Amino acid sequence: MGATLWLIVSLIVVSTKNRNYCIVEKLAEYENKTKWGFWKKMKIYMIVLHPLSNIYSYIDINGIRKSFRALLYYVRLMALLGTSGLFMKNQVKTPITACNLDVN
Numbered sequence: 001m002g003a004t005l006w007l008i009v010s011l012i013v014v015s016t017k018n019r020n021y022c023i024v025e026k027l028a029e030y031e032n033k034t035k036w037g038f039w040k041k042m043k044i045y046m047i048v049l050h051p052l053s054n055i056y057s058y059i060d061i062n063g064i065r066k067s068f069r070a071l072l073y074y075v076r077l078m079a080l081l082g083t084s085g086l087f088m089k090n091q092v093k094t095p096i097t098a099c100n101l102d103v104n
Contacts, residue, residue: 007074010055014066022059023047051076 027044036044047053055069 003074003077007070010070011067014056014070018056018066020059021056023057025059 048057051073055066055073058066060066
């Protein structure tokens with residue numbers, strides 16, 4: 001439910017407000033003006049490399065629009081959840097009850 005809601009909101013955002021925004025270009029301009037520290041560089045690497053934030057980071061790359069990247073991330077997430085659901089057991093051997101949670 002949350003992933004589907006994220007996809008809908010993300011498609012709205014990248015289709016309207018975030019269409020031509022590129023964080024990499026803004027950071028390249030900023031880098032020329034000031035010296036970057038180690039943690040600042042690590043933060044930028046994480047923004048660019050993480051698949052969720054990468055959707056909003058670049059302008060269209062090699063013909064792949066931001067909305068298509070959001071859809072690809074959603075399909076990837078659903079495939080991961082579906083695959084993990086295949087290996088889930090039907091019954092839990094030790095059910096968690098209120099008695100198990102009491103700490104004396």
